[in-house]
Amino acid sequence: MNEGSSKEALLQSISIDAKPQNRAPKFCPHSSNVSCTSCRLNELCLPIALNKTEIHQLDQIVERNRPYKKGDHLYRQNDKFKSVYAVRSGSFKSYVVSDNGVGRVTGFFLPGEIIGMDGIASTQYVNSTQALEHSSICEIPFSQLEKLSHQLPNLQHHFFAIMDNEIAKDQQVHTLLSSYTAEERTASFLLGLSSRFARVSLSPVRFLLPMTRGDIGEYLGLTVETVSRIFTALQRKKLIEVNNREIVLLDMTELRNIIGAN
Amino acid sequence: MNEGSSKEALLQSISIDAKPQNRAPKFCPHSSNVSCTSCRLNELCLPIALNKTEIHQLDQIVERNRPYKKGDHLYRQNDKFKSVYAVRSGSFKSYVVSDNGVGRVTGFFLPGEIIGMDGIASTQYVNSTQALEHSSICEIPFSQLEKLSHQLPNLQHHFFAIMDNEIAKDQQVHTLLSSYTAEERTASFLLGLSSRFARVSLSPVRFLLPMTRGDIGEYLGLTVETVSRIFTALQRKKLIEVNNREIVLLDMTELRNIIGAN
DNA sequence: CGTAGTGTTGAATTGAATCAAGTGTCGTGG
């Protein structure tokens, strides 16, 4: 249905760093961009649970790098661990490549989400992470974050919580992979994306996939072909509508039932 | 081969709280048991990276509960999050049960390992955790651990690292489940156990499985039947020897090749 | 405009699940 236009609209809505507002840096004159205080994501990101003064302190250690373009690496497997990153706009994927060249996608990251927490233990990153589209991030040198955490109990607690969410998320994936069928995995994946888009005030029923079918397959433990087939199957059942990267969730209830049935 | 005796020997060696030593409490008079300082696991557990004074402070907040017997729960899904636990002896499994009654094992825990870090974020445990055999644990009230972490940078850092290991471990499982065959998963599982036993100075080639085939299956995303079949297949190939719960790894190199081949 | 990357669809194959029947093991109570 009226292809071009709806697609454009979507493309706009999905791109977080849209147009107008958030230019002028306020608290971080050395930065080319918004401070944590004025960042629209501060309700989701590290600043959550911090008061004004505390956020200001956090601001001091955040480095706002140049934008990354599609395919650019944030870091690579075995690089020395140095920072964690908060996605400001765009999206990223983490992946590992085993010796024999088989790749596996370990995660996708949307705005407001934290990247790079693997590596704290080992002092090296265990994943590679690259941008899926034009994206921008905030870099937070971990040693400084750690130091600041001593002074700000809220920050320490919050950071524990973030890491813990990571664990919880991984365990959900564990469940997903160990007992779900291809259809259940795919439905669950779409619903997961949906609520993550909702978190950043994007439509939970209409969005563009930033990743390829191949990426999805490597993440869900399925082949490209299977992912593609499931998409068409779900479309045939009128649960979703697919046009290339554009997804419309037509029947969230029924999608949830697919998983709930398990 | 000479069943009874070898099995007894194993049973002894696997049971961490063996016999002689570690009785008399040293630093913790209120405890019925050893202090962190004198605990044989202190090289693996939380005290790592702490100095004597710091360990003593940690000691103050550790509660050494009565032993748990097989099937006893440490906590259940949705219980209010209160503590993390360090396994002193024995073993535990974590699991979730979905609405329809299908269970999934989310992890196994051996001596020196930390249980209960799910829940920090949500304030409720997301798993249930129960003893697989007679076991004892150290309970560490999290609020106090958090407070102490402010004072002891080493502890904070170490705890970050522990959580991070948890993440790394989950990601390995992710890989395992998303692209490995039943045989690869099983081989990987056995090798994983092997090195965890080695960590606590038990034989890495000869050990007793504390869990059932069913547990293994629920953990690896396989059925009981498949796990059983793979065990016999690996035995036929002379890579392992199986007698009920007793496992002997005959050819670790070849077991690693099974995985490496992927 | 052409080429590489991305996505779809079909047919054949296969690895693991399911169904089914049976043996082995352990803990409990008589």
Place this chain on the structure above:
DNA sequence: CCACGACACTTGATTCAATTCAACACTACG
């Protein structure tokens, strides 16, 4: 101390979901 019952494990036959192999269409970018 033995017998019983519940649970744990094994093995075989069949089925089925997802992979593999193969061919082709679409899209997007230099």
